[in-house]
Amino acid sequence: MPNSRRAGAIAVIVAIALLPGYIVAQPDTDTDSQVLAGHSGTITALAISPDGKYLASGGKDETVHLWERNGRTFEDRSTLSADRVTLGLVFNPDGRSLFEAGRRLRDKDNVLGVWLPGGTQLSPRALQDTWNVDVNGIALCPKTRILACALGDKTVALVSGPLLKQVGRLEGHNGEVLCVAFNKEGTLLASGSDDGGVILWNPATGRIQAVLSGHKDAVRAIAFHPGGKILASAGKERDIILWNVTSRAISRTLQGHTDDVLALAFSPDGKTLASAGADNTVRLWSVDSGTEVRTCLGHEDPVYALAFTPSGDLLASAGEDKLIRLWSVTKRPAKPRMIAEEIGASVDPAIPSVRGNLRIALLEPSPSRGMKVVQKGDRASIKGRVSGGAVQKVFVNDEEAKLGRNGEFTLAVPLEEGENTVHIRAIDRANNSNDETFTITRELPSVLPPTGLARHGTDYALLIATDEYDEWKQLTNPVDDAKTIAAELHTSYGFETEVLANATQAEILTTLRKYAGRKFADGDQMFIFIAGHGQFDEVLGDGYVVCRDSRLKDEVKTSYISHSTLRTIINNLPCRHILLLVDACFGGTFDPLIAASDRGEDEYSQVTKPEFIDRKMRFRTRRFLTSGGKEYVPDGRPGQHSPFTRRFLEALRSYGGKDGVLTLGEVLLYIETVRPEPRAGEFGTNEPGSDFLFITK
Numbered sequence: 027m028p029n030s031r032r033a034g035a036i037a038v039i040v041a042i043a044l045l046p047g048y049i050v051a052q053p054d055t056d057t058d059s060q061v062l063a064g065h066s067g068t069i070t071a072l073a074i075s076p077d078g079k080y081l082a083s084g085g086k087d088e089t090v091h092l093w094e095r096n097g098r099t100f101e102d103r104s105t106l107s108a109d110r111v112t113l114g115l116v117f118n119p120d121g122r123s124l125f126e127a128g129r130r131l132r133d134k135d136n137v138l139g140v141w142l143p144g145g146t147q148l149s150p151r152a153l154q155d156t157w158n159v160d161v162n163g164i165a166l167c168p169k170t171r172i173l174a175c176a177l178g179d180k181t182v183a184l185v186s187g188p189l190l191k192q193v194g195r196l197e198g199h200n201g202e203v204l205c206v207a208f209n210k211e212g213t214l215l216a217s218g219s220d221d222g223g224v225i226l227w228n229p230a231t232g233r234i235q236a237v238l239s240g241h242k243d244a245v246r247a248i249a250f251h252p253g254g255k256i257l258a259s260a261g262k263e264r265d266i267i268l269w270n271v272t273s274r275a276i277s278r279t280l281q282g283h284t285d286d287v288l289a290l291a292f293s294p295d296g297k298t299l300a301s302a303g304a305d306n307t308v309r310l311w312s313v314d315s316g317t318e319v320r321t322c323l324g325h326e327d328p329v330y331a332l333a334f335t336p337s338g339d340l341l342a343s344a345g346e347d348k349l350i351r352l353w354s355v356t357k358r359p360a361k362p363r364m365i366a367e368e369i370g371a372s373v374d375p376a377i378p379s380v381r382g383n384l385r386i387a388l389l390e391p392s393p394s395r396g397m398k399v400v401q402k403g404d405r406a407s408i409k410g411r412v413s414g415g416a417v418q419k420v421f422v423n424d425e426e427a428k429l430g431r432n433g434e435f436t437l438a439v440p441l442e443e444g445e446n447t448v449h450i451r452a453i454d455r456a457n458n459s460n461d462e463t464f465t466i467t468r469e470l471p472s473v474l475p476p477t478g479l480a481r482h483g484t485d486y487a488l489l490i491a492t493d494e495y496d497e498w499k500q501l502t503n504p505v506d507d508a509k510t511i512a513a514e515l516h517t518s519y520g521f522e523t524e525v526l527a528n529a530t531q532a533e534i535l536t537t538l539r540k541y542a543g544r545k546f547a548d549g550d551q552m553f554i555f556i557a558g559h560g561q562f563d564e565v566l567g568d569g570y571v572v573c574r575d576s577r578l579k580d581e582v583k584t585s586y587i588s589h590s591t592l593r594t595i596i597n598n599l600p601c602r603h604i605l606l607l608v609d610a611c612f613g614g615t616f617d618p619l620i621a622a623s624d625r626g627e628d629e630y631s632q633v634t635k636p637e638f639i640d641r642k643m644r645f646r647t648r649r650f651l652t653s654g655g656k657e658y659v660p661d662g663r664p665g666q667h668s669p670f671t672r673r674f675l676e677a678l679r680s681y682g683g684k685d686g687v688l689t690l691g692e693v694l695l696y697i698e699t700v701r702p703e704p705r706a707g708e709f710g711t712n713e714p715g716s717d718f719l720f721i722t723k
Contacts, residue, residue, distance in 0.1 A: 061324075062350035064091050064102045069344035072331040073115035073124065076168075077447055078463045081333070081342060082124055083350055084112025090126055097461055098340065099352060114164035118171070118187065121465070125173055125187070127161035163205045167212035170517045172229060174215055176203040182217050184229060186516065193523060194232050194513055198225050204246050204261075209254040212517070214271070216257055218245030224259050226271070230517045231510050236274045240267050249290040249299075251313065258299055260287035266301055268316070278316045282309055291332040291341070298355065300341055302329035308343045310355060322353050337423060337449035337463075383414040384452045384460040389434075391466065406466050408448060409436045415454040422450050441466060483549030485521040486601075487512060488541065490571075492558035494528045497578045504557035507609065507671040511555060514678045520723045521553065531573040531585055538595050546601040549643055551718060554596060557609040557671070561586065596648075597710030603647040605690065605718035606709075609670045639687065639719060648712035649690060651697065652705045670704060673697045681722045688720035 067087030074081050081093040081100045090108050093100035114127040160178040167174075171187035182203055184194035201221030208215055214235065215227040224238040224245055238259070246261035256277070260266040266280040266287060285304035292299055292313070299311040308322035308329055327346030334341050334355075344350040390409040408422050412433035420427045420435040427437035439448060446466045453459045491508035493501035505527045515521035526537055541552070559572035563583060570576075570586040577585045596606060651674075677696035682688035690706075697704045708716075 060099050060352040062093060062100060062102070062352065063348070064105070065089065065348045065350075067348060068327075068330070068346045069348060069350065070330045071112050071115040071126075071128075072333040072342050072344055072350070073117050074333045074335055074342065075117045075121040076119055076336060077121050077465045078336045078449060079121070080117070081350075082115050082117070083331075083344060084108060084115055084126060084128070085330075085344075085348075086111050087348075088112075090115070090124075093350075095335075095461070095463070097459065098354070100350075113160070113162055114176075116164055116166045116173075118166070119168045125164060125166060127164045127175060129160050130158065162203060165206045165208050165215070167208040167215075167229070168210075169212040170229075172208075172212070172517065174206040174208065174217075174229070176206045176217060178202045180219070182206060182215070182227070184232075184513075193516055193525075194229070194509060196227055196232055198227075198234050198237075199223055201244075204244065205248045207248045207250050207257075209250045209271075210252055211254060214250075214254075216248050216250065216259075218248045218259055218261065220244035222261075224248065224257075224269075226257075226274075230513050232513060238269055238274060240269075240276050246286065246288050247290040247301075249292055251292050252294060252296040256313070258290050258292070260290055260301065262286050264303070266290070266299070266311075268299075268313075280311055280316055280318070282311075282318045282321075283307070285328075288328060288330050288345075289332040289343075291334055293334050293341075293355070294336055294338045300332050300334070300343075300355075302332050302343055302345070304328040306345075308332070308341070308351075308353065310341075320355075322351075324351050325349070336447035339424065339449075384412055384417060384454055384458065385414045386450055386452055386460055386462040387411045387413070388450075388462070388464065405438050406441050406446075406448075407436065407438050408450070409434070410450065411435070412452040412460075415456075415458065417452050418455050420450065420452045423448060483547045483551070485515075485519060485551045485553070486541075487515050487521040487523040487553040487555070488526065488537065489523065489555040490526045490529065490534055490537075490557070491555070492528050492572070492574050494574060495559065495572070496575050498559050498572055498576065501558060503668050503671070504609070507557050507668060508555060510675065511671065511678070514675060515553065515720075518678065518681060518722055519720050528574050530575040531587060534571075534573060534587060535595075538599075541601075542595065542599050544600065546599075548602055550601055551603040551605070551647075552599060552601040553605050553607070553718070555607045555609070557668070560608070593709050603643070603716070603718060604649070605647065606650040607674065608650065608652040609668055639721070643719070645713040645716035646711055647716040647718055648710040649708050649716065649718055650706065651690075651693070670697060678720065682720065686722040688722075690718050693720075 065083065065085055065087050067085050069083050069085040071084045072081065079095050082090060083093070084090040088108050088110055090106045090112060091102055092104040092106070094103045108126060111129040112126055113129065116125050118124070161175050162178060163176040165174045166187060172193070173185040173187050175183040175185060177183055180199045180202060182196040183192055184196065185191065186193050199217065199219040199221055200223065201219045203217050203219050205218045206215065212229065215229045217225050217227065222241040222243050222245060224241065226235040226238065227233070228235050241259065241261060241263060243262035245259050248257070248259045250257055255271050257269040257271050258266055259269065264283045264285060264287060267276055268278040268280065269275070270277040283301065283303045283305050287301055287303040289302040290299065297313055299313055300308060301311065302308045306325045306327060306329065308325070309318055310320040310322070311317065312319050325343065325345055325347055329343050329345035331344045332341065339354065341353045341355045342350055343353065388410045390407055412420060412435065417429065417433045420429055422437040423439055425437060427435040429435050448464055448466055450462045451459055489508035489512050491504040493504040508525050508527065512523040512525050516523045526534065556571060561570045561572055563570065569589040570583055571592065572586060575585060580586065596604060673696045674693065677688065677693045680688065682692070694706060
């Protein structure tokens with residue numbers, strides 16, 4: 027998606043390496059919070075790693091601080107020079123990298139910053155798709171790894187976290203976009219703007235799902251409930267609106283703040299909503315009743331950022347007073363140490379206490395790499411042993427575990443798909459405690475065989491689409507079709523995608539040459555999509571792709587790309603498995619014989635899915651689908667996709683049915699009813715029995 031604009035300020039911090047530091051947390055008994063001091067300017071962004079081990083903070087002093095958890099506080103371990111005002115921070119789900127965004131770099135607007143292990147300086151990396159605007163906030167979808175950036179030019183940019191390149195741009199707001207948030211599943215993206223609008227987007231298609239009308243002034247904060255059915259938004263009007271995501275209606279309005287609301291965050295269990303604002307307060311609300319259950323006083327200036335720990339025991343807040351406060355947000359006695367010493371019995375895992383000599387050893391599951399565990403099943407048995415003191419109680423994710431002899435404990439915890447944080451807290455009779463946190467990743471049963479080609483390799487997609495021409499009639503849908511297909515391929519099937527929009531003949535051929543120079547593994551697949559005008563020359567007997575700069579009066583077609591040339595180039599790409607889709611007039615003439623497709627599914631109907639994938643990936647693939655034969659095909663209604671693309675998207679969104687594998691034969695079942703009739707066939711060095719597989723992530 028070529029773009030001449032320059033980049034906004036985004037950085038990605040990779041492979042965090044913490045440096046020796048000192049404890050700056052001091053108990054503040056009057057406000058029931060601990061204070062972290064280290065910044066020299068206003069703090070505008072906070073993030074806590076998925077395992078709860080690290081806290082990141084950034085702000086107007088143009089630094090990012092990395093803090094490491096120690097019991098119920100965090101210690102300042104490393105200070106990185108961001109060279110910009112930080113407005114957004116978010117950890118990758120693996121906890122090993124951190125995205126940072128904010129105001130434009132003064133003289134480096136077209137770069138990404140990358141933090142190297144142990145480094146403290148910005149390492150520039152050029153962006154393929156760039157913009158020259160401030161980034162007001164960011165959100166990361168944990169499942170698709172798509173990063174949403176709220177931009178000052180009234181748009182939301184979607185960036186591939188793994189590839190660090192733009193994969194989409196959302197337009198719909200009438201004012202600067204100030205905040206963004208994904209729901210847990212990544213199926214909805216919410217954005218708030220200074221025009222007072224809240225928009226729900228389908229991030230896979232880039233289309234607006236709903237516009238929520240309720241605010242009359244700037245929306246500065248937005249957050250999805252962990253359950254996904256509630257959205258909270260707030261801003262300059264001071265009231266917090268809770269939306270029913272299903273009905274798109276206001277379900278409740280929370281009133282209490284006396285100035286702008288600047289930050290929102292739901293607790294991991296979804297029972298509590300935290301809000302912070304320009305009235306210098308942090309407020310906790312019951313989601314069920316809508317009542318304010320606590321006002322946290324301590325900040326002397328506006329509070330700009332909030333973040334819950336994954337276990338939900340602590341809430342971090344920060345703002346203009348340059349301080350981070352850690353609030354205990356679970357049930358606690360007013361004087362925990364005195365009660366523990368006098369009563370010596372009931373101990374709450376949330377009581378702030380001094381770290382003692384207790385040591386926690388994890389026995390099951392056994393960590394294979396550091397403290398990250400991967401397993402199948404919807405529950406995990408947590409077993410361990412506490413030594414070094416007279417242990418009284420052990421809590422696993424705030425639930426008391428069964429404590430046996432010699433300090434052994436056990437508890438079964440439920441697991442959701444993906445990463446699950448497990449927090450263990452051991453408490454002795456003197457109320458000293460120690461904590462251990464690790465991550466269990468629940469994997470779905472693999473669809474791949476343990477040997478052979480297994481899950482083939484990397485899937486690539488090049489989408490060439492043209493709807494703006496120098497001399498030909500303008501079209502409506504091709505570029506939007508390509509972007510929508512690219513988003514679906516990336517989000518649902520894990521493709522690395524590139525969209526080449528409104529390109530000249532030279533740009534198209536140069537891009538194809540770039541792929542011809544790549545090194546592909548045997549299991550890699552290459553999907554190529556071409557959409558736009560097409561032409562057939564009766565005299566020359568060949569079909570042609572019409573480029574942006576193709577001339578109407580060009581009898582020898584030197585400004586076009588012939589299908590014969592295209593066949594030769596694509597056939598010679600060093601990738602074993604290639605599928606070409608052409609959505610253009612006379613696209614069927616790509617095959618001189620207008621060949622019909624041999625679906626070849628019956629011979630595999632009785633084999634297992636892993637065996638099926640393995641067999642299909644053995645054969646060299648050169649297959650194509652076109653939106654018609656030797657005829658004109660419709661562009662479709664504006665914004666509604668072409669008929670061919672609509673049916674292809676329906677096929678992709680079937681996600682291969684129960685087995686999660688979408689074959690070329692299954693795609694044909696969706697598109698064969700389109701008129702004019704689509705054509706399918708093989709070309710070049712295709713081998714019998716070959717196929718192209720779309721395998722869901």
